[in-house]
Amino acid sequence: MIRPSLALLALLTALPVAAQIYSWKDKDGKIHYSDTPPPTGEMKTLQRPTRTPPPMPTGEAASETAEGKKADTNADPAKPKTLAERELEFRQRRAAEAEAQAKAEKEAAEAADRQRACEQARNQLAALNSGQRISRFNASGEREFLDDAARNAEIAQTQRLIDQACK
Template sequence: MIRPAALMLALMLTLPATAQIYSWTDKEGRVHYADLPPPTGEVKVLRGPTRAATAAAEDEASDGEEGQTAVEIVDPQTPFRERRTAEANAAAKATADEAKEIERQRFCTQARSQLVALQSGQRIARMNADGEREFLDDAARSEEIARLEQQIGQNCN
């Protein structure tokens, strides 16, 4: 059994979560903030009800008559969230582009080094499909030089 004091405390903690906060300026130019709007004058709603209260209000509005219109509650942080999402997407794209550029530069450096080694005339060996060492002959060397020059021309300019 829940003690009455604990139950009361739990109920009191939920009340501020559903409250709206209003802002208005009085005749003397002072700005006031309160959970109740003034009887007259222009009022700004600074914080609306939480999502749970909004969902409950929408359910009540949909259960009501067809001719009634529901009040649309706009989250004041929506533009901020959209801007943060756009900034995060731009940062992720910039990071991906930077990583792609680093990988391209690494490939170009490695391809140019291989081309220099092939053009130098030194003996070059590779491992074949059986895992045995195989030296490149002149025809294979010229094919490999042509392939590397083509890749460098396409990717490294």
């Protein structure tokens, strides 16, 4: 209950900031403050709203700032940068960092794939060189064992794969 009351109070106190505030004395001599003028009598305006829009750049500078470019390319380096310039530089740095991170992740994934392929090829070569009987399934789904000629061809092919993958 306290939080909604505080929020309502904050909103109500912020409303007069956006409007004019009037001060007047009534017939009993009491001073009143309000955002609406009194129906009759003398009043004082205490606060006027200051809602003037920022000046808009004109000509070539307006078109360059609209495109996100610097308005003055020969700006004095000692002159502080505007908020828009700092925001643009921040976004460019963030995009470059994200691009570099994505590139590094891609390279790491490719390196892991190469390492895995190399490991598999080396294991296959070790199995072929071990002298065990090796079988595979042919196109018709039948199991066939490798003879010496097929084993040597498979060893040569696996060695080429290792030379490519394990650089």
